[in-house]
Amino acid sequence: MAFSETVKHEIMVKSARHCCVCHRSKGLNIEVHHITPKGQGGDDSADNAIALCFDHHADAGHYFAGHPKGSKLSPAELKKHKESWFSLVSQHKIENPKIASVEISIMNKDYPGFFSPVFIRETTIYTDRNSMRKMFEFMGKNPDSYVEEFKARFPQNDIYGKHKMSKIKTYDDLMEYFNGDMEKEDREKPNTDPQPHKFELSPFMREYKVINKSNCVLYLKLTNGDKDVLEDYKLYLNFENVIEADSVTKRSKFFDDYKYSYNVFFPENNRGEFIPARPVLVQNDSVTLDAICFRPDPKAKFVNLNWELFARGVFGSGTIRINIKSSFEQHIRERHVEPSEIKPKFIRILPKWNFE
Ligand SMILES: [Zn+2]
Structure with a gap:
């Protein structure tokens, strides 16, 4: 957790957006800092909050009692700085910003x-890439002959260029083609x-x-x-x-x-x-x-x-x-893999990137 907007606002107003240590008006370059660090039991209350410029934020940032140099701003020091600066501001010596x-x-x-x-919700279904091979073998056919059959039957599948289709030589090539791995390099990158x-x-x-x-x-x-x-x-x-x-x-x-x-x-x-x-x-x-x-x-x-x-x-x-x-929108993607690679059905949400 961090300081609530209410606490930050209170500290910004009470410090008039000045650094409580160096009293410089830093405009935007002011941060609300924990006096006692969270790791040492400090909470997110206004009591434990102080406005610091970036320089002093860095000086206070890593204080711990056992620090070898011991020159960091300690919580006790920060508290004193805060009290004296808030009292100056409250005595109207410093102008508070008005609330817009x-x-x-x-x-x-x-x-x-x-x-x-x-969005596109992409579902990946994993299937055994050898199932079709087994089917062909069962029918007494050479699985690789199916490749030529496929190429002849679906010439329109050659949307990524003839050379892609001509790359498909074996049954495994065809599975890679089905998986979309072959044309991957040519496909438009997802729009980020x-x-x-x-x-x-x-x-x-x-x-x-x-x-x-x-x-x-x-x-x-x-x-x-x-x-x-x-x-x-x-x-x-x-x-x-x-x-x-x-x-x-x-x-x-x-x-x-x-x-x-x-x-x-x-x-x-x-x-x-x-x-x-x-x-x-x-x-x-x-x-x-x-x-x-x-x-x-x-x-x-x-x-x-x-x-x-x-x-x-x-x-x-x-x-x-x-x-x-x-x-x-549902997009189903099928991957033909070795049985050892079969994973549970995997759903991935993609941002929609194909343009209309
Ligand atoms: Zn400062």
């Missing part, structure tokens, strides 16, 4: 209150790009768009409901229960015009930063965030979008709960 009254709303057209991504829009060029050089249904596209609006103007504001987004999230228009394969049109930057899979082009948002004004694409965890019933807003003298945070109703 901003609203973040989902702007998707025809949004039914949930997203319904589609969370973005739903994939730009491709048709033979007629026209752009077209294809959608990956395991992705959800979110349109957000940030509204300033405050009587104050938000200056130098930044919005930080953190998605929970997602495999990945990204800006829709971030990358484009062929058109550089699209390349930098996004305004939410995702430095990590689930963490985005919205830094507006115009750093001022007046009262009752709103700004639209870039379309965000996220792929939920297939098991997730909801995705939490935690947001934090920082502006000059103002701080705000909240969570938007996005309901998820996933559905699954």
Whole structure:
């Protein structure tokens, strides 16, 4: 467990987002730290929490009484720093950030209150690869002759090129072909790009768009409901229960015009930063965030979008709960293996990657 949002918020406000040790105002570069480490019995209460800059967070991070150098910040020292700094702040010597009254709303057209991504549930069935061989032998036929028979009967199976088909010489080759091992290297790699829009060029050089249904596209609006103007504001987004999230228009394969049109930057899979082009948002004004694409965890019933807003003298945070109703398409995959390799029926959930 970590500190609750309430505890973090309390500490951030009481310290006015300054480091309790060096008293520097570090803005975003402040962390709430355990005074007594968890490993030494410290809890997640506000009593055991202190705001530290990254430098002092590192200095306090690995304290233990038996440390050979003994120069780390001890829990007792940290407590004193915290008490004296909180008292300075409470005497109004330091200005507390105000709580922003901003609203973040989902702007998707025809949004039914949930997203319904589609995933592929792949079931692998293992069968004895020699069963067909035994059948042929029982019928008095040479199993390898079935290979030629198969090739003659199903020339349309040669979708991966003639050379693949010509590679099939023996019964075992055919089993590998059935298993999909032969064409594996030629097949398109599963798409791990969370973005739903994939730009491709048709033979007629026209752009077209294809959608990956395991992705959800979110349109957000940030509204300033405050009587104050938000200056130098930044919005930080953190998605929970997602495999990945990204800006829709971030990358484009062929058109550089699209390349930098996004305004939410995702430095990590689930963490985005919205830094507006115009750093001022007046009262009752709103700004639209870039379309965000996220792929939920297939098991997730909801995705939490935690947001934090920082502006000059103002701080705000909240969570938007996005309901998820996933559905699954069944794909059955058969693998012809030696009896020793036979495993129980194995189900694997894949994100949908074949585009429509
Ligand atoms: Zn510091």
